[in-house]
Amino acid sequence: MPISRAARRATLRLGAVALAGALLAACGSGSSGSSADNNGKVTLTIDLFGTFGFKEAGLYQEYKKLHPNVTIKETSTEQENDYWKALNTHLAGGGGLADIQGIEVGRTASVTQQMSDKFVDLNTLGAKDLQGDYSKAKWAAATTAGGQTLGLGTDVGPEAICYRSDLFKKAGLPTNRTELAKKWATWDGYLKLGEQYKAKAGAKSHWMDSISSLYTLMIGQQKERYYDASGKLVYDKNAAVKSAWDTSVKAAKDGLSAKLTQWSPSWNQAFSSGSFATIGCPAWMLGYIKGQAGTAGKGTWDVAPLPGGVSGNWGGSYLSIPKTSPHAKQAYAFIKWLTAAPQQEKLFKKQGSFPSNLGAIAGVQGVKDPYFSNAPIGELFGTAAQTSPVQVLGVHDRDVDQQITNALGEVEQKGTSSATAWSHAQKGIDNAVG
Template identity: 70%
Template sequence: MPIARAARRATVRLGAVVLAGTLLAACGGPSDEASDSAGGKVTITVDLFGSFGYKEAGLYAEYEKLNPGVTIKQTDTEDEADYWKSLQTRLAGGGGLADVQGIEVGRIASVTQQQADRFEDLRKYGADELKSQFAEAKWAAATAGNGAVLGLGTDVGPEAMCYRSDLLRQAGLPTDREELATKWSTWDGYLELGKKYKEKAPAKSAWIDSVGSLYSIMIGQEKERYYDASGKLIWETNPALKTAWDTSVEAARSGLSAKLDQWSPQWNQAFAAGSFATIPCPAWMLGYIKGQAGDAGKGKWDIAALPGGAGNWGGSYLAVPKAAKNKKEAYELVKWLTAPEQQAKLFQKQGNFPSSTGAIEQVADATDLYFNGAPIGRIFGEAAKAAPVQVLGVHDQNVAQQITNALSEVERKGTAPDKAWSNARKGVANTIG
């Protein structure tokens, strides 16, 4: 899922983009509402999933102020799988599309390899001039074989471990972020500490939210996950994936999980309730934790380096469908939202780590009082530098979903791991053929 993200930014600044000329009158989007063309007014529709944070960080309001006559209307779907399914239906029909559509990193290969004819080549509007502002891997992933640039990167998902220091203290465990990083420098160490937590844990509190999140964060540490560099599907034989599976199974069988589906209402409530003490957190998770735990969680949460080394989980793109009604205006908004200055603001306010090389240096020294003053700029900056450049495949997201579904069976139903693995194989076959 996405959701989306965190960052630091450099000294490169892009001035606010002011729309020139008369703006188009019509607007596109899931609502199909007409925009007011009087006086050069335009409504730019944006359709997203999860929490990109633009509205919350005040970026839409800032853009509208800088561009009189422009109104931004956002729709969003919490679950990325539901969002993607709806987007596919609308792309096939050609109607109901927004001017700007979000694309999760696990889907971008599908866009560049199978749906390039459904999205605008942003080079048409001058996007090729922006290449040097983005991390090379981020830019390359949204570039089709013919060179078409089909999206601009929003954020990346360098990984760390978020934890409730008050709960660890109650269980007699250390709470210092550096000490914890040493004790759980490996995933075996992380599970061992979890077993100690279980012995003296506060009532109704588990070590981790779900084994699905454990799996996702571990597989995010690998260069090759579901496909190899040649495009071959390798998930069944990938030893790194099997290690992530086995570790997740052990966590489930050791009773370390709160058995919560990520993004469910129960999971949301658990952040404030103290239902789990640790959660693997890509940078974009910080804003989500703040939103769910609320003011009462300030100072209770902290962040430490991730077990097993650096990794990446998530990150997204903003794209303009060919069926969009306000293509040029949509591009100008996308360009502005993904510029270094805005990516830096988004990290500082929401935790979304930038994909813009110009933004990363700007936030290198950032700290977060909510997370007990954690040096988030350093923690996530170091993770971003060390994270592998991942091989992306057409069906990454589909395969990942089937594996996490199978792990949920082990976690909740007590399904034998071999049986659950077989179910994952069947699920992948049924989903992608």
């Protein structure tokens, strides 16, 4: 996810080396590799970001029962940006890498176009046999022009709106998800309903958590965002980017946002405090909400389709194996199992991470979530996934997005003018792209 997302890393390691724990602390992200003893026991390390949910869903324990000789150790980085920087540092130096590294979808073009020599071609381990298990777009995003497959897909991020039905009721708004979907069939409708909420909810509760969340939802509905199909950077000429920016700025000026920075401690606390009533909700956000709102939040949250007539995509990831891993075969067997349909189904049912495996997608259509007022999340996110565009991704896609959302944070929290903030975004993008 989240991802970005939060609570995210997993590393699987044991060691015959007493310094393993110290290395983990020193490296922060990743490890110096896996280990094996003379009895054939193997310790695999897996380094992730955000809410992948493998450990939370019990998948590591299940794999251990199936493979007693394999020990799994995880590490986790809260912020994907921090994780990516550390991963690049480790890749450049050749050390501190885990057996398995998570790759966010916005980074896949960087991996396939600039780092293919750093990762194992999974086709050499049998991945070609799995190609039919995924959509063409999901498979292609982690495949180089020369046909190397550098990652297996975990989840995708079809979008919806999660909302506090209890806060809606207090403000005199409809709480039925079908009725709400009609009222916010357009983004204008969503913002107008926000004005009604603002008028009745009082100063302590706001319509949305942040305008960067709103922007991310809107831009996720676009096939072409920051790059065109030829790989040219076009964000500053794309009318869809301008529209999403202007709408987000307007929401800030109209006082509809709680002005929270996503993934910050204050944002985490707001899930249970009632500081906001709606939030952009890719499927993986369900697990995050449960973790932050806790048992007290059960039944107060619900899910409704996204405004705009089509869904979008926010996040989604892959599992890749660096060439430095001494146990690539065991690592591949593990990620093949993690991303297979039965495991992706379990992950969705327990954590909300929507499958990228086609068999798993079919298997979760009837899933409902009691925590989210028994919302039909399988059907809702399944439909959303079908209407999400196949996005054009560029080498610095994630960097461009981060600079724009950072600039929106200036508008929201500092009152910076739209024009000034946009110029800051452009300068940041120029620096990031080089």
